[in-house]
Amino acid sequence: MTHVITSLCLRDSGCVEVCPVECITPGKPESEWPLFYIDPDTCIDCGACVPECPYSAIFPEDDLPGAYNAHGGEYINQVGQSGHYEGSNHHGQPVVLDSVRQLSAGESVDLRGDIASNAAFYKKGPGYGAK
Ligand code: SF4
Numbered sequence: 850m851t852h853v854i855t856s857l858c859l860r861d862s863g864c865v866e867v868c869p870v871e872c873i874t875p876g877k878p879e880s881e882w883p884l885f886y887i888d889p890d891t892c893i894d895c896g897a898c899v900p901e902c903p904y905s906a907i908f909p910e911d912d913l914p915g916a917y918n919a920h921g922g923e924y925i926n927q928v929g930q931s932g933h934y935e936g937s938n939h940h941g942q943p944v945v946l947d948s949v950r951q952l953s954a955g956e957s958v959d960l961r962g963d964i965a966s967n968a969a970f971y972k973k974g975p976g977y978g979a980k
């Protein structure tokens with residue numbers, strides 16, 4: 850099994866530093882790969898990254914919610930969304946995203962599609978996260 854970063858990721862980067870096997874990579878180009886991604890072939894399922902994420906974006910693959918129940922106000926970060934987000938990451942550096950949408954309270958979102966996007970990121974070759 851692996852852990853998976855979902856569309857709740859706002860590129861804070863805190864997870865990267867705690868991963869003991871260095872299997873988390875920022876997606877580039879951001880217009881195609883807006884999240885950070887976990888290499889499913891390298892992740893040892895230790896769970897260390899989960900509490901580091903300020904947006905609770907990381908789940909064990911088997912626990913990914915098919916109906917994530919939004920609190921309201923959190924962002925979903927996906928190709929095709931056209932909202933705007935400005936914040937800062939774990940190091941205080943600016944994060945600007947133009948692929949987001951703010952969720953409404955009670956809105957239900959299927960996050961299981963991110964299993965495929967994490968895996969796909971590592972299969973696209975150099976420039977798409979290959980190490
Ligand atoms: S800590 Fe959370 S928001 Fe930050 S890069 Fe990792 S998954 Fe994304």
Ligand code: SF4
Binds near residue numbers: 852872891895898
């Ligand atoms: S579960 Fe552990 S090995 Fe897997 S990405 Fe998170 S910190 Fe890295």
